[in-house]
Amino acid sequence: MTISTQLLQRRRFLPxxxxxxxNAFNDNLYKTAMVLFVVYSVYNDEAAEGGFSAIASALFILPYFLLSALAGQLADMRDKAAIIRTVKACEILLMCIGAAGLFLAWRGIAVHELAIPLMLFALLLTGIQSTFLGPIKYAILPQHLKKDEVLAGTGLVEAGTYIAILAGTILAGWIPVEWAAAGIIATSVVGYLSARQIPAAPAMGAIEPIDRNVLRSSIRLIRDTMHDRQIFYAIIAISFFWTIGTVLFIQFPPLAKNVIMASKEVASLFLVVFSVGVAIGSVGINVLLKGRVSARFGPASVLVMGVFVVAFYAVCRLWEADQPTQLLSVSEFIAWPTATFLLLTLLGIAIAGGMFVVPLYAFLTTRVAPEKAARTIAANNIVNSGAMVAGSILAGLLNALGISLTEQVLLSAFMCLISAWLARKLFRTECEANLAEQTT
Structure with missing residues (x-):
């Protein structure tokens, strides 16, 4: 029996x-239903669609930048399981707000004046919720799992997250928007019930005062965390990875509609393939590393990811040369000559990305004292979110300047080179630290 199979049978991990x-399923059911409905049913302009997608991404990410320091302090100073239960109870209310926005948009009632602002407000609240859960979902693992189970647990959490993204994305693309509105409320209730089964995870160190000044606490948190070279390079490498992911996810819905000429079901399929690939990469890297936390495969993984991004760009250019004249259904898309190559390039990007990022998250929880794990993840989230907001702004500016969606894909390929360089620096630092441990 594998460690992963054993963990899925344990109450210390399963709930x-x-x-x-x-949580991931509900977030993506809501976000994807909202973006696809607005892109396909409200706007009819490539620049407006890309701009809305960028605004939605920025609103979801912004709370990570502003509130992660507070979230990290709370997670380290309070019972992590109690925080999860509180946040999941609040999710029921915020999903009711989002459902109201979706319902109004579906009925065509005050779409621009009320429905879209309501949906974006709920998305902002969803980002706040995820900000407070983010440090906990990784920091709680070393507290509940044995040392040789942490990488497997991290991989399972990542794989499960992307399987949930897959399920939420599929449903959002295929079910009517009014069903999505009901589904997000029901899922939030079930999520709260499962959260009540998580075992207690009290603070492991001395209880320190919580600094509620978000600017001061954020600066102090980053300064206190980033002095460790391994943590520093891991955080910066993860940040570039998620910036690449942000740019790609912003591009997907409008690119599917305006370049591939595909229906919203095909746009959903793109996100599904991406999610499946990350899940495969998340589990596969654990097999390659045999449970050991290491950045050994990081540089190669992200370089391979960059190669697939360039291949994706090339296929899009070929597609533009023989572009359909109307939106394709899923069956029509699959029958198109270059569709298989397009999906394979997306799958390759995602698998390589999953193999790159999972060990880096494990770094953040295994290279620091357990009582500081949540704050380390919070510092990572602050830096990540800053980079992702910058990526959203950059994507919005490129749209405003009239640069085509296809050409914007090359930006992601260039950023993969930077991520590979950072991963190489991290691996060298890891080797130096291991050598120092062996000689002492």
Whole structure:
């Protein structure tokens, strides 16, 4: 029996896994239903669609930048399981707000004046919720799992997250928007019930005062965390990875509609393939590393990811040369000559990305004292979110300047080179630290 199989049978892991899975499912059911409905049913302009997608991404990410320091302090100074239960209870209310926005948009009632602002407000609240859950879902693992189970647990959480993204994305693309509105409320209730089964995870160190000044606490948190070279390079490498992911996810819906000429079901399929690939990469890297936390495969993984991004760009250019004249259904898309190559390039990007990022998250929880794990993840989230907001702004500016969506894909390929350089620096630092441990 594998470690992963054993963990899925243990109460110290399973309720957390299910709660995180349902949280990711609900977030993506809501976000994807909202973006696809607005892109396909409200706007009819490539620049407006790309701009809305960028605004939605920035609103979801912004709370990570502003509130991660507070979230990290709370997670380290309070019972992590109690925080999860509180946040999941609040999710029921915020999903009611989002459902109201979706319902109004579906009925065509005050779409621009009320429905879209309501949906974006709920998305902002969803980002706040995820900000407070983010440090916990990784920091709680070393507290509940044995040392040789942490990488497997991290991989399962990542794989489960992307399987949930897959399920939420599929549903959002295929079910009517009014069903999505009902579904997000029901899922939030089930998620709260599963959160109540998570075992207690009290603070492991001395209880320190919580600094509620978000600017001061954020600066102090980053300064206190980033002095460790391994943590520094891991955080910067993860930040570039998620910036690449942000740019790609912003591009996907409008690119699917305006370049591939595909229906919203095909746009959903793109996100599905991406999610499946990350899940495969998340589990596969654990097999390659045999449970050992290491950045050994990081540089090669992200370089391979860059190669697939360039291949994706090339296929898009070929597609533009023989572009359909109307939106394709899923069956029509699959029958198109270059569709298989397009999906394979997306799958390759995602698998390589999953193999790159999972060990880096494990770094953040295994290279620091357990009582500081949540704050380390919070510092990572602050830097990540700053980079992702910058990526959203950059994507919005490129749209405003009239640069085509296809050409914007090359930006992601260039950023993969920077990520590979950072991963190489991290691996060298890891080797130096291991050598120092062996000689002492």
């Amino acid at each position: 957390l896994f299910v709660t995180q899975l349902l």
